[in-house]
Amino acid sequence: MNTESEAGAHTKLASMGLRCTAAARQLLLLFEQAGQELLTHPQINERLHEQRLDINRVTLYRLLDRFVTAGMIERVVDQDRVARYGWVAQKDCPAVAPSLPPRFECQCCRRQFRMPELSQVCDALLLVFAAWSAQGHRAVCAEVAVRGVCARCIQR
Numbered sequence: 001m002n003t004e005s006e007a008g009a010h011t012k013l014a015s016m017g018l019r020c021t022a023a024a025r026q027l028l029l030l031f032e033q034a035g036q037e038l039l040t041h042p043q044i045n046e047r048l049h050e051q052r053l054d055i056n057r058v059t060l061y062r063l064l065d066r067f068v069t070a071g072m073i074e075r076v077v078d079q080d081r082v083a084r085y086g087w088v089a090q091k092d093c094p095a096v097a098p099s100l101p102p103r104f105e106c107q108c109c110r111r112q113f114r115m116p117e118l119s120q121v122c123d124a125l126l127l128v129f130a131a132w133s134a135q136g137h138r139a140v141c142a143e144v145a146v147r148g149v150c151a152r153c154i155q156r
C-alpha cells in the first residue's frame, strides 16, 4: 500500500470513528477494490488470501460488524440466508425511504453487485413505499433484485 492511500484510509476510518489498525486498512482497501460487488465471508477470506493478507476469523467478523455499525458498509442477507457485505449505496436515494439501487445476483458464480446508475429505479420504489404507507403499513426498506447470469459467466 502506498503512503497516499494509507493516509486516505486513515482519514476515512477516523471519520467513521474506527481505529486505523492494519487489518482495518486492509479490509477497507478490499472493499474499495470490490467496487459495487457484494462479498460473502468466504469471498472476503479468499481475496485477503490472494493478496497474502492474513486477518484471523474473529478479527474479520468483528471488523465487519464495526464497519456495518459505522454505516460504512452494509450487510445484505439473500433468500438462502447468505450474508454479503458491500458499500452502503444509497447516495442517490432520498433518505426518507431507504430504497437501494438494483442488485444483480449471478446464478452461476453467485456474485452479487449493485448498479447505482439506475437511480430512477429508486424513484419507482418510492411510489411502492408510498402505496404501502397509504394502507397503514410501515415499509422499512425496498430493493429490486435481478437474478441471471453475469457477463463474466456468459463469456466462459
Ligand SMILES: [Zn+2]
Pocket: 106, 107, 108, 109, 110, 111, 149, 150, 151, 152, 153
Ligand atoms: Zn457469474
